[in-house]
Amino acid sequence: MDDLLSRRVRASPDATALVDSQSEREWTFADLDDAVDATACRLAELGVTADDRVGILMETRPAFVRLVFAVARLGAVVVPLNARLAPSELVAQREAADLICLVCEGDTEADALAMAEPVPVVSIDKPQSAAVGHLPSVDTDSTTVTPVVRDPTDPVALMFTSGTTGAPKAVRLTPRNFLASATASAFRLGVDPDDRWLCPLSMYHMGGLSVVVRSALYGTTAVLTRGFDADTALDALHEYDCTGVSLVPTMLKRLLAEGDLPDSLRFVLVGGAPTPRDLVETCAERDVPVYPSYGMTEATSQIATATPREAFEEPGTVGRPLLPTEVTVVDDGSPLPAGEVGELVVAGPTVTPGYDDPDQTAEAFGPYGFHTGDVGYVDEAGKIHVLNRRSDRIITGGENVHPGEVVDVLRSHPDVETAAVVGVEDPEWGERVAALVVPAEDTESADESGLTADDVRAYCRDRLAGYKVPRTVVFVDSLPRTASGTVDRAAARERVAQATDL
Numbered sequence: 007m008d009d010l011l012s013r014r015v016r017a018s019p020d021a022t023a024l025v026d027s028q029s030e031r032e033w034t035f036a037d038l039d040d041a042v043d044a045t046a047c048r049l050a051e052l053g054v055t056a057d058d059r060v061g062i063l064m065e066t067r068p069a070f071v072r073l074v075f076a077v078a079r080l081g082a083v084v085v086p087l088n089a090r091l092a093p094s095e096l097v098a099q100r101e102a103a104d105l106i107c108l109v110c111e112g113d114t115e116a117d118a119l120a121m122a123e124p125v126p127v128v129s130i131d132k133p134q135s136a137a138v139g140h141l142p143s144v145d146t147d148s149t150t151v152t153p154v155v156r157d158p159t160d161p162v163a164l165m166f167t168s169g170t171t172g173a174p175k176a177v178r179l180t181p182r183n184f185l186a187s188a189t190a191s192a193f194r195l196g197v198d199p200d201d202r203w204l205c206p207l208s209m210y211h212m213g214g215l216s217v218v219v220r221s222a223l224y225g226t227t228a229v230l231t232r233g234f235d236a237d238t239a240l241d242a243l244h245e246y247d248c249t250g251v252s253l254v255p256t257m258l259k260r261l262l263a264e265g266d267l268p269d270s271l272r273f274v275l276v277g278g279a280p281t282p283r284d285l286v287e288t289c290a291e292r293d294v295p296v297y298p299s300y301g302m303t304e305a306t307s308q309i310a311t312a313t314p315r316e317a318f319e320e321p322g323t324v325g326r327p328l329l330p331t332e333v334t335v336v337d338d339g340s341p342l343p344a345g346e347v348g349e350l351v352v353a354g355p356t357v358t359p360g361y362d363d364p365d366q367t368a369e370a371f372g373p374y375g376f377h378t379g380d381v382g383y384v385d386e387a388g389k390i391h392v393l394n395r396r397s398d399r400i401i402t403g404g405e406n407v408h409p410g411e412v413v414d415v416l417r418s419h420p421d422v423e424t425a426a427v428v429g430v431e432d433p434e435w436g437e438r439v440a441a442l443v444v445p446a447e448d449t450e451s452a453d454e455s456g457l458t459a460d461d462v463r464a465y466c467r468d469r470l471a472g473y474k475v476p477r478t479v480v481f482v483d484s485l486p487r488t489a490s491g492t493v494d495r496a497a498a499r500e501r502v503a504q505a506t507d508l
């Protein structure tokens with residue numbers, strides 16, 4: 007593989023590679039290839055050569071796509087940085103990644119300057135400060151570079167994880183990882199030469215970057231929006247007759263509240279967090295081809311993906327692993343049989359060769375592969391159920407309780423809309439299981455539905471081991487959530503503490 011784009015251009019130069027919904031511009035693969043060449047020349051002039059790490063600090067836009075392929079063409083490593091992080095967080099990533107330069111845009115120039123020193127900064131827009139160089143975003147000189155042929159197992163990208171469980175980790179990803187991920191995904195979702203895949207996710211997250219790289223490998227069209235806004239995304243889906251879209255669950259919820267999705271859509275890939283049961287049910291009612299998916303940066307996005315039929319039949323599952331990916335449930339170093347809960351361990355060609363930090367790599371890999379830090383089980387049919395993170399585990403009286411398992415039981419109660427389960431300090435048991443319960447909408451309040459903490463506990467006792475039954479049950483109108491829509495566990499513990507103090 008020379009770079010991620012060169013062969014595609016030879017195979018289908020006139021196919022549409024990229025659509026920018028904001029400027030309404032389109033590029034064929036031949037156009038994109040020229041622009042990538044021009045960008046690669048500018049980067050080479052700046053001194054970028056093979057193996058150098060080039061940081062990108064910008065939101066999704068066509069220039070971002072050009073840069074990704076231009077950096078690859080020089081045999082260098084692209085390092086997309088999260089434009090929403092604070093300067094101190096970015097400084098840590100700049101140091102960890104050992105950047106040779108940082109490319110920004112007008113909107114991120116101030117942040118780039120605040121974090122980059124001593125690394126030079128170039129802007130693809132006109133620089134506002136003398137300290138920032140200019141990397142023209144238009145094809146000014148038609149010069150070309152010779153693509154650097156690299157080993158398919160050398161890193162082409164360094165992606166940071168989201169930092170949910172600690173500081174974000176720098177993940178090395180290779181051309182082989184991207185190719186395997188694109189192939190594996192195509193075996194589950196299919197590829198049509200006329201596919202148009204909308205990418206409202208940021209390209210500094212795996213879900214966003216993978217849409218762009220896959221579309222280039224498939225020879226299909228990536229449609230970009232700058233950031234996510236339900237109204238704009240829905241317009242773009244209709245306007246460009248999109249056939250696919252990648253989203254996180256909260257985005258899908260907002261899209262469905264905004265209006266109907268176009269009939270052109272053949273897949274709605276939803277991941278990054280559990281797809282709530284009621285969202286899957288809404289998709290079933292409204293004929294939305296939803297594919298709930300489990301993935302992560304270290305696996306170049308998807309690990310397992312449920313088809314709409316699987317999701318509608320069983321809303322809690324993320325389906326079977328993609329074709330080349332192997333998932334083993336491990337506890338205490340040994341694989342567990344179907345149905346038993348343990349850590350999900352993944353292996354296969356989409357899995358990173360490792361983090362940039364060898365200590366982190368040594369800690370994460372074992373005989374069965376990469377330890378995800380996620381807890382779940384594989385059912386008898388081979389479908390995966392992700393329950394929660396290992397770090398969310400509650401230890402009560404020496405027994406492990408996985409909150410996701412208790413949440414599943416609580417949610418199955420007809421008078422419960424949703425619930426969160428956390429551990430709170432307990433003088434006797436170390437930790438005690440506590441639940442925040444949101445009563446179902448049609449039951450006006452906990453009092454009116456007659457649902458009491460005792461009822462909830464009795465319901466759980468019939469379905470769970472005694473130590474897993476929530477000792478404390480607090481009724482709330484809604485669950486505390488983080489900016490990304492996941493349950494805010496610290497706030498949930500706080501809420502339990504408040505209620506029990508009363």
Ligand code: ATP
Binds near residue numbers: 172173278280281
């Ligand atoms: P960090 O590794 O720095 O703590 P992170 O794990 O949140 O951050 P990502 O790689 O962006 O970083 O996210 C992957 C994680 O997202 C998975 O390990 C898993 O915990 C969660 N996740 C993804 N899809 C699902 C899903 N369908 N159901 C439950 N959790 C999911």
Ligand code: MG
Binds near residue numbers: 167302378379
């Ligand atoms: Mg992680």
